Amino acid sequence: MKKVFLLDTNVLLHDPEAMRRFQDNDVVLPITVIEELDRFKKQPDMVGRNARHTSRLLDELRRTGNLTEGIPVSPAGGTLKVVLCHRETLQKLPVELEGDKGDNAILAVGLELKQHCQCPVILVSKDTNLRIKADALALAAEDYETDKVDVEELYSGACELSTTPDQIDQFYAHKTLDLPEAVYPHQAVTLVDVTKPDHTAISIADSRGQSLQALTRQPKEGILHIRPRNREQAFALELLLDDAVPLVTLEGKAGTGKTLLAIAAGLHQVINEKHYTRLLISRPIVPMGRDLGYLPGDIGEKLSPWMQPLYDNFDLIFGTTDSTNKPAHWRRGHEELMERGLLQIEPLTYIRGRSIPKQFLIIDEAQNLTPHEVKTILTRAGEGTKIVLTGDVDQIDSPYLDAASNGISYVVERFKTDPLGGHMTLIKGERSLLAERAATLL
Template sequence: MEKIYVLDTNVLLQDPNAIYAFQDNEVVIPAVVLEEIDSKKRLADEIGRNARTVSRLLDGLRTKGRLYDGITLDNGGMVKVELNHKSFAKMQELFVELTNDNRILAVALNYHVEEQSKPTPRPVILVSKDVLVRIKADVLGLTAEDYLTDRVVSGSEMYMGYVNVHVHPSVIDEFYSFRQLAVSTLNLGYSLNPHEFVILRDELGTSKSALLKVNGDGKKLEPLYLSNEPIWGIAARNAQQRMALELLLNDDIPLVTLSGKAGTGKTLLTLASGLMKVEDEHKYKKLLIARPVVPMGKDIGYLPGEKDEKLRPWMQPIYDNLEYLFDTKKSGDIDKILAGLGSIQVEALTYIRGRSIPGQFIIIDEAQNLSKHEVKTIISRVGEGSKIVLVGDPGQIDHPYLDAASNGLTYVIERFKNEQVSGHITLERGERSHLAQLAADLL
């Protein structure tokens, strides 16, 4: 075994299978980590579920031997629960307080000192999702790393859903003449995904251009089928919004993902499309709108009233958009409209587990605050004849254990980008107001 990895609690609470992610190296779980996991196992959320999963995994390994001595894994590595290296003596000069984080650091430091006394010392690496723990480790002279195995993709490689391609003007003329184009004509050197969009631009510098979409098998480029007519009073204001509407209104694409900064029109476009499909075309029986109950900043605690009254503050952004689409004049008008229609349902994601949802247009707002497990649970609820749209901004995550590269929305975007049943667009240009666009760019 070449390296020793000491795991922080947050790594296991983020990914219960992290003990198998370090190949043939030794994985050390400090005893204090077990105590922290034990304190989380009764929680009813994703963290509690992961704490219980870790407990079951370690209990299963315990049948193969003593965790204190170390148990060999199938990948050739070893996992052990550490009890001997918990002395705090070497830590006291720098970090006096006996916190759980400092106790984990003490285990890593004691391992490091012990290894340095050997003829062929092994590197000791502390793995933590906590930035300050990694900084403290650096102060102590320890190597510390973030846990990146759960990341789907790096930020610079995130799938945008469209590409800009500069071609000879004759290629653009050919497309307008025949209304289609073979992907191979572009000589890209890489393949395009189903339902990916292509913006052709003249390589000679003129204003000649064309907007195309890859067909389902990824071999042909076709024109957009929708005109830029307003939908429930909403018209696309830029190319990316037009691409989004093309996906949202296509009944042959049951999974659509939209990402982008605040004010780019993600939720408004999706709601307008859903209303058109449900109320005008009657393609779906119901419009179901849901969002995770994750607060931004300090939680406001328990709320009074029945379920609908409790959910109203969390769902208010949805109601704001609906009020704009229905052009209501007075407070409370939107509630009367929704009660009269009966085909629009707004609720929290808390109640979606166990359901089967056929024949509905489903919108999941703020999907960036979902974990991989949660987003799998949601999409697997989709029944026959339903369409689901995941909307969110990976740059605005309020969940303590997720980031832009490991959240459920990014996970779905990357896993489904090669599938014919899905389409994705990243909206970049803010359309809410000039001030909102400046805030998104500068703050």
């Protein structure tokens, strides 16, 4: 049955193309949404960009018809309409919801549509509280789930296959093994002897997922004094050092070594192997808790508090806290590399419009990005560039994202069958015993 979907402002700020994604159903925008978009459009971040994109799209649609009567926006027959909020309906809201607040105007429009429409009316919002208010008013409400993935079934990047003893012996002898059934491209596979479960072999699938290859490095062989401490870290390092995999996603709880392994692999590829001209690291500026406001100083001084977690990893890699017996150019750590143009650290704010060729690009804390923002980043990749996304879906600071709708989960699910992508979920914390226990218990 055809439905009427009433969109909240935050849905369009999350995905400017949302109004076109409801197939043959009708989409309604309250006039207060247009007013709120106007307030956001001057912001310099991705939210402001999405607000401007939505406004331009609405202006283009306006030229093709009358927005108050309905304009086709989907080949399946869906329409878009902008409606006014009548003061009489707004005054009928409960006393607790009186006033000119935007959320109240959206609720009033929803109740009016429900009264006059023969079709089901559904409010779509990423605001949990607004959905609760709508439910209290007997107005159907749901989250925007077009770009959501099933968290319970999220691809881990690894699996186990039961094999015969002869197959494992054959794999150790020839370093390769053909598979009777295909797995995902670049998937980490542990071969387990059906007759003796402790007789195993670790391998990684080729780009077609039809055969297994031995890891190019021994499980405990590291780079820049950083060695993998568990099987998942060994698999992750294999993907990070494989030039045939231009997109790598690393997901895992705090302390599992995601950022450290990515930075170590990037430095190794830039300094030692010289496969890339520069290591470029960026992360979204999303505070945990209350923001401190404007920070004094130039761009480097402003970024320093946000990028300090990255500097901590550089100190660990270069051993700059203990420079004994270290080469002279290592003693200053990342500062020396930045002066030589081999390392660049910048916020994601300035990445739009760039073309990034032959660089090792790390996007840290990618769980705080929307799917649209991740798409913007990936489309910056030039020829010969490798992109690594790291994140923890249990540590999301953005109010309108969750484990199912954030950027890194979206990329993992979309690229799991693509030969250009590789993924690994890191499970065991290696930062310290206390950090591992806290991540598990708290």
